[in-house]
Amino acid sequence: MDTPRTIHRNWKEYQKEIADDHFYYARSCIRQNFFPGSETAYLNILRNDLSLDVYDDPKHTTCTGIGYHTDIVPLETTMTVIARQFALMTEAGYENFLPSCVTSFGLYVEILDMWEHFPELEEKARENLYKATKREFNKPKNLVHTSDLIFHYREKIAENAKYSFVDVKTGQPLKGVEHIGCHYAKIFPSKGIGGSEFPYVLAGMIESWGGTVVDYPERRHCCGFGFRNYLVMANRGYSVANSKKKFESMAPYKPNFIVGNCPGCAMFLDRWQYTIGEMEHKTYGPNGRGIPVLTYEEMTGLVLGYSPWDLGLQMHQVPVEPLLDKMGIPYNAEEKYLGINGKNLGKPQLPQNCVL
């Protein structure tokens, strides 16, 4: 056994196979609503910056994840829907499945694992799918979460980076808090880069692009989404309390930004800062402001020089300008609330009890 007083990089023990090219892309239900621009940016990065072949199929549907985790959609239905997604992938001539959502990714992994242990369930799903749609499917050869692919190409992205996570005034690396989301690796640690205890998928991006990662005590704690916790209004206090626990734990490290893996987490880590600010008059960033929250697509887009407003950063609750200033990314404040056609989107109402 190694001596205990040396630091190991245990995340390296959790590696997964990530295909290099040719992916069937499955969109997230909620990412495009919460962070419009993220998925478009992702496809542009893959196709234009990394020259990859990605098939964006209008025929696919929800994975049923939210319905499944709130006990609304039965398992059999979920399996059949997922069987259909795989059938669409097979029909399109692809073998690598690329879901753009941690909930979906977790669910696909879970279903594939169930089929491995209970082949009769897979048979049933095949039968149900055939009866309903006359479709047949192959299981994906490679199941890759969208952030895994960015991780895979992080050094290539670093080579083409226009900006990095370095404070342009001080030359010091910027500090990032990463949050991989429970369903990315907590259910099946071996399917996530770094597993659940040494999450490295986002940390690897931050480090490759010049920043440092904050290892704070509540790093592995849930964002609080918890499906039912959020969806039932009376339970939302639990949801906020979990995000709050994370903010309280990370704030002393003075992070410059938070990056989320999962559409839900990024949403709650951003929006709950506003809620806590309004309800308790408390904010966690410097000068009474919030801590900017990015999705990893937005983070990658910023590094590659995409316009913050094209990425949709104006739709965030916590303003991202302090981070843009630190990274030296130019932006036109006047254009913040203009749509792609130049049309004014309207300014959001400012919080009453906090600055953000």
Add this chain to the structure above:
Amino acid sequence: MKWGYTISQPRAINLDTNDYRLSNWVLNNEPSLLRCFGCGSCTATCTAGNLTSFNFRKLHHALRLGEYTRIKEEVSKCMLCGKCRLVCPRGVNTRNVVVSIQKAIKEYEAIL
């Protein structure tokens, strides 16, 4: 603004920040309490506990953790009958523990 919910408070006991002065005073006054291993015999035999929510095991346990919420109200439920002392396998002078807690509460009223 009407939110429809409030932010839940953490339930965790924070052993780093809790104030142990009251607890330590009781332990000093009745060191046999250190020997307790939480078997619950005291509570099983408790006369007051048969009729009310009084629970000596929990009361002592909370005290040792520096958790004093409702301690004043709880300790007042004891009738000092001493049955708990008869059954304690570790020979804790439970009756003096109750008396000590009452004294300590007066001493440290401010931290309750």
Add this chain to the structure above:
Amino acid sequence: MKGKHVTIIGGGPAGMQAASQLSELGIEVLLIEKDNKLGGKLNQWDRLFPDQTPSMTLLKELQNAIEKSKVTIRLNTEVQKISNLTHGFDILLNAEETQHSDAVLLTTGFELFDARLKEEYGYGTYPNVITSSDLEKLFREGQPLTTAEGRTPSKIAFLHCVGSRDEKVGQFHCSRVCCITGVKQAIEVKQALPECEVYNFYMDMRMFGAGYEELYREAQEKWGITFIRGRISEAALNQENRIQIKAEDTLAGRPVRLSVDLLVLLVGMTASPCNKALAATSGAELRSNGFFNPVDPFNHSVESAIPGLYFAGTCTAPRNIGETLMEAGSAALKIHKFLLQND
């Protein structure tokens, strides 16, 4: 007993004890040890429970007995194969040499659980998370008890059952000795650093040996060690480089949070990895946890189902040293009887 030969595989306390006793009975003994010295895990320990006897005292006693005997010792030797013949056994040593014996005694001992497998405790990641074995090493080398950064700790927590009673790491069994080790080491920490606050997180306190419960009571009463019934779920680093612990106090029914300077993991016993090959080639039975399975746990606890093949010590299950030494004596007598009957 002239001309009878016994090979003992494993030169820890069990092997040493049985070797000298069989030799005294006039039997030719070959004692095989894979390491470069005899004594096994005794070499890594500083003091023994429950009375803090220096482990060197016991080791010297066992060594003296061996030195006085006619036992042949082979260090740096590994056994790959035990062939079960009509008369006796052929034992393959270092993959090249064959030793014939009339009987074989397996004293292959145990391995310490690799604490890195419990990733949530951060052993191997956070330098201030150490194992009970690491703590013994510090004591044994006479090093001051400090954090990795050289600070004197003001709070230390012990966690019981690391790699024991845990099906998540395939360890269903109780390792038995860790409870009392935790109590012993907690007291030793207090002896070294009286100002240090010491916490033990446990699921059950299994004080099965003579003097153990009394030591537990002493830990509470004399040393003021805090025992919290609950298993730590996660250790993380806080801003002061201290270990932040999450657990439930199951008696209070509430989560607890605590930060400490050192977290000591009381690692359990796992089966020796060499058991598999020895069992497969000799026909000896293994339990599902990889320890050897004797004929029964009562009057035949040192016997395998194979005539002439015996066990002693922790190769069959976690035991303390006293039990191990007694089993070794018992196995020596059984082997003696077996050799007489087959003379």
